[in-house]
Amino acid sequence: MVSVPSPTPGAHSATAAEPPSAGQPPLPVKLVIAGGFGVGKTTAVGAISEIRPLTTEAAITEVAAGVDDLTHTPGKTTTTVAMDFGCITIDPTLKLYLFGTPGQDRFGFMWDDVVEGALGGLVIVDTRRLDDCYAAVDYFEHKDVPFAVAVNAFDGEVQHDLDEVRWALDISEHVPLVVFDARETGSVRDALLVVLDVALTRAQSAAVS
């Protein structure tokens, strides 16, 4: 792949650069980051976003506390009940948004809203609670959205090997499965690049046929 420098100079270096005129907004594109409760979606968005992630977080309520089991995520006291997002300015004419959406079934009503028009999706998995991400995997498969699955290595540890995870989640061979660290910018970047690679391959084969 050729790396074409952006035609507009100084897109990234200028801090707080105002667009030349308020008139022409960038083309917005988006990736969706899905996954179960406490799996690291917000962390991942925050690790790579160029702005502080905007998030609608509410302290977990008693009702939700019964549903969202906190016992496996000690230290986590709030959950994202809406969605959080960040962005990366690719150049002044193109802006990538990252939307983190709750992965559980009961938030499914939000997915259509966000996933429509997305370049692809990344499903984040906590190997201690694989079942939390089934719904998101199913959803992306049925909607035919290019996606990859990323196992978040909490504290650098992955408790199952990847073949087991693939088997347990019943994801097909052509879906990439990677290990990443949601706290590391480079690691999140690489996981998102895997998703975009799936999207590109698909777009290319669609263009040929």
Added chain:
Amino acid sequence: MAAGEPVPHEAAGSAGSAGSAGRAGSAWDAPEPAGRASAVRPFLLTAGRVSGSGAAPSLPVESQVVATPTGLSALDSLAFEHHDLVAACRRPQSVAELAAQLRLHLNVVRVLAGDLCTAGHLAVHVPNAKATQDISVLRRVIDGLRAVPDSRGTLRDSS
């Protein structure tokens, strides 16, 4: 990109603002008032209308909204959420950013932005759905993402 195509929300007049303590368009990093929930129900702000009803699909969350010169000059005559929305759109913002920044429900922003667009105060740029299959767009995103360093310093406060 063509200048703001009005999104065909049903524009049922501007009876929308039922009044609330709206926050004036603020910077990204304005300290967030912790735990404040609006006392005003979303349907009051939209005069009972919901987004995505009828023929019009709801506005994608990443759609870019920007104030028009007309909107900016009419700013003083706008009240509450209408005022806040136009003021926040001095530079282009996504629908999602507006919702987060103004602490409004996503669908409230959709409806109000539709109204303001019809009134000529805002221009709404709906992303081209074909962009997701556009190989050149994908390549640009990939190249742009590759350029992201392994670790970011402190986050910039504005986009």
